[in-house]
Amino acid sequence: MEFRDVVRTRRMVRGYDPDRLVPADLVDRILTHATHAPSAGFSQGWAFLVLETRETLDSFWAATTPPGAASRWLAGMRTAPLIIVPLAHKDAYLDRYAEPDKGWADRDESRWSAPYWYIDTGMASLLMLLTAVDEGLGACFFGIPPQRLAAFREAFGVPDAYAPIGAITFGYRAADRRSASLKRGRRPLDEIVHRGRFHPAA
Amino acid sequence: MEFRDVVRTRRMVRGYDPDRLVPADLVDRILTHATHAPSAGFSQGWAFLVLETRETLDSFWAATTPPGAASRWLAGMRTAPLIIVPLAHKDAYLDRYAEPDKGWADRDESRWSAPYWYIDTGMASLLMLLTAVDEGLGACFFGIPPQRLAAFREAFGVPDAYAPIGAITFGYRAADRRSASLKRGRRPLDEIVHRGRFHPAA
Numbered sequence: 001m002e003f004r005d006v007v008r009t010r011r012m013v014r015g016y017d018p019d020r021l022v023p024a025d026l027v028d029r030i031l032t033h034a035t036h037a038p039s040a041g042f043s044q045g046w047a048f049l050v051l052e053t054r055e056t057l058d059s060f061w062a063a064t065t066p067p068g069a070a071s072r073w074l075a076g077m078r079t080a081p082l083i084i085v086p087l088a089h090k091d092a093y094l095d096r097y098a099e100p101d102k103g104w105a106d107r108d109e110s111r112w113s114a115p116y117w118y119i120d121t122g123m124a125s126l127l128m129l130l131t132a133v134d135e136g137l138g139a140c141f142f143g144i145p146p147q148r149l150a151a152f153r154e155a156f157g158v159p160d161a162y163a164p165i166g167a168i169t170f171g172y173r174a175a176d177r178r179s180a181s182l183k184r185g186r187r188p189l190d191e192i193v194h195r196g197r198f199h200p201a202a
Numbered sequence: 203m204e205f206r207d208v209v210r211t212r213r214m215v216r217g218y219d220p221d222r223l224v225p226a227d228l229v230d231r232i233l234t235h236a237t238h239a240p241s242a243g244f245s246q247g248w249a250f251l252v253l254e255t256r257e258t259l260d261s262f263w264a265a266t267t268p269p270g271a272a273s274r275w276l277a278g279m280r281t282a283p284l285i286i287v288p289l290a291h292k293d294a295y296l297d298r299y300a301e302p303d304k305g306w307a308d309r310d311e312s313r314w315s316a317p318y319w320y321i322d323t324g325m326a327s328l329l330m331l332l333t334a335v336d337e338g339l340g341a342c343f344f345g346i347p348p349q350r351l352a353a354f355r356e357a358f359g360v361p362d363a364y365a366p367i368g369a370i371t372f373g374y375r376a377a378d379r380r381s382a383s384l385k386r387g388r389r390p391l392d393e394i395v396h397r398g399r400f401h402p403a404a
Contacts (some may be wrong), residue, residue, distance in 0.1 A: 003208045007238050007329060007361040031391055036209050037328065038343055042383035050397045053229040071329045076340035088316075101382060113348040114367040115320055123328040127209060127240065134205040141240055146315040157400045176297075180303060181244035189233055195252045198289075 006133045014074035017169030019043025022082045025112055026135055027052070030084070030170070034129045035157035040116040041102060045092030046124055047162055049085040053126060056156075059084060060167070062154040064148045076176055079141065080169035084128060085144075085152075087162040088121040121165050139160035141166050208335045214381060215340025217265050217278035218373030224284045228255070228337055232286070232372070235333045239326035242318040243304060247294030248326050251287040251362055258358075259285060265357040266350045266369070278341065279331055282371035286330060287346075287354075289364040290323040323367050330370055340375035 031048060039045065051057050060083055065074060091118055094107035104111055125141060132139035143166045144152055152164065191201070233250060241247065253259050262285055267276060295318055296309035304314055327343060334341035345368045346354055354366065393403070 001205050003203050003332065004235070005204045006205045007235050007333075010238065012240065016377075024339050030392065031395055033206075035388055035394070036212065038212075038214065038331065040345065041241070042381065044386075044389045044394070047394050047396060047400070048399060050395055053398065056398050061375050066291075111348060113331075113346050113351055114365065116345070118297040118317055118320050119324035119327075119367055122324040125321075129240065130205065131209075143242065143318070146313065149315055157401065159402065162398070162400070163316065165279050165321055175269075179244065184244050184246075186237055187246045189230070189237070192237070192246070192249050192254055193233055194249060194358075195349065196255065196258050198251060198361065198364070200359075200360055200361065 001134050006130050009102040010133045013176055014073065015174040015175050015176030016045045016079040016081065016138060016169070018079040018081065018171075019175050020081070020172040022052070022137065022170055026070050027082065029135065030128050030131045033127045034086070034124040037120055037127050039120040040093060041096045043093045043096040043116070043120070044098070045089040045117050046121045047087040047089060049087060049156055049158065051083040052081060052083070057081075059155045060152075062152040064144050064146050064167070066148060072177075077142075078142075079174065080196060082170040082173045083167055085164050085167045086121050086125045087130075087158065088117040088165050089162050090117040091161050093117050093125065107167070118165055121184055125165065127166060132170055136158075136172070137170055138170055140175075141168050181187075203336050208332050212332060212335045214342040215375050215378055216275065216342050217376040217378030218281040218283065218340060218371070219376050220281040220373075222283070222374040224254070224339065224372055228339070229284065232330050232333045232346045235329045236288070236326040238321055239329055241293060243298045244299040245318070245322070246290040247298070247319050249289040249291060249321045249372060251289060251358055251360065253285040253287070254283060259283075261357050262354075262369070265353040266346050268347050274379075277373055279344075281376065282342075282373045283373040285369055286372065287366050287369045288323050288330075289329045289360065290319040290367050291364050292319040293363050295319050306344075319364075321393065322365055323372065323384070327367065327370060334372055334386040339372055340378075342371045344371075
């Protein structure tokens with residue numbers, strides 16, 4: 001697809017055809033595109049947990065679903081035949097910038113003006129979401145509740161040094177409901193763009 | 203361009219033709235695409251400072267350049283006729299999730315498993331970098347050193363509630379040097395992908 005069509009038609013998809021698996025070559029293309037995200041110092045401090053068997057998918061939902069979660073949302077999301085969990089690895093950044101060419105003599109976090117381990121892993125995640133659109137798939141990025149992180153780590157052996165920034169479901173689209181949040185509307189450019197100087201909202 | 207060509211050819215560009223400005227309609231397209239990034243709860247907690255006059259560009263470099271910065275890097279980057287600074291607005295997220303449909307009765311940050319204000323603003327930034335490629339421009343995303351943040355805020359009136367996650371130069375490409383970090387090589391999939399379970403490196 002044309003780049004701009006991918007950007008403009010992307011939206012979160014919350015229901016999938018459970019009987020159509022995502023072909024292995026597509027899964028690889030999604031992951032390969034993720035590795036084309038930029039990263040500070042080319043640190044590439046990310047990892048991707050890929051779940052595509054019924055057993056691991058069931059384990060994911062069992063570990064991450066809080067009691068009383070919205071059942072309609074969950075019923076749709078559980079139809080996804082593929083979940084990828086993007087993990088941010090802060091240590092890779094602290095190590096990278098302690099290398100001689102970067103010249104920081106320590107691993108002090110106060111040297112960082114923004115947490116690029118989260119930002120870069122987020123960029124990799126967006127490339128996966130966009131690739132889904134390009135390949136005719138649907139996808140949905142969502143957060144893992146903080147109170148379920150320990151159960152998630154336990155279920156999949158994820159070390160504390162790797163922080164899941166969320167999870168992404170993938171699959172061929174079925175009918176689904178758009179997020180109610182979209183009623184908020186997209187903020188217009190003149191509200192978010194500040195030309196030459198920051199102009200506080202009146 | 204085809205989506206996959208945009209993804210696979212994108213790289214940071216550190217030298218520009220200083221005499222070719224970025225047309226206004228292209229600047230608007232870059233910013234419009236930024237607003238197509240996903241955001242938690244459709245919070246859209248981002249803002250974009252746009253600098254495109256000689257005076258504001260000079261102010262940016264004066265404010266953000268630490269003494270002793272690499273002069274070759276700076277000489278190339280200063281040729282850029284356009285800088286956009288993506289700003290993350292955490293309060294917009296805390297406010298959004300205190301609304302009735304989200305149901306959090308407070309603005310407690312511990313409810314967040316990842317800082318989506320940074321992640322989403324990073325996704326918006328990637329869409330701007332990709333749009334540059336699609337439009338035949340070059341772009342470079344880089345960090346503002348923490349010790350220069352105060353001077354940056356002062357120069358452009360940016361409130362403390364808005365955190366710059368970096369800055370992006372844009373322009374028509376001139377000859378430039380590739381980042382030495384690229385010598386590290388892209389990490390192969392089998393090193394970063396964990397199928398079914400996290401597998402620590404041997």
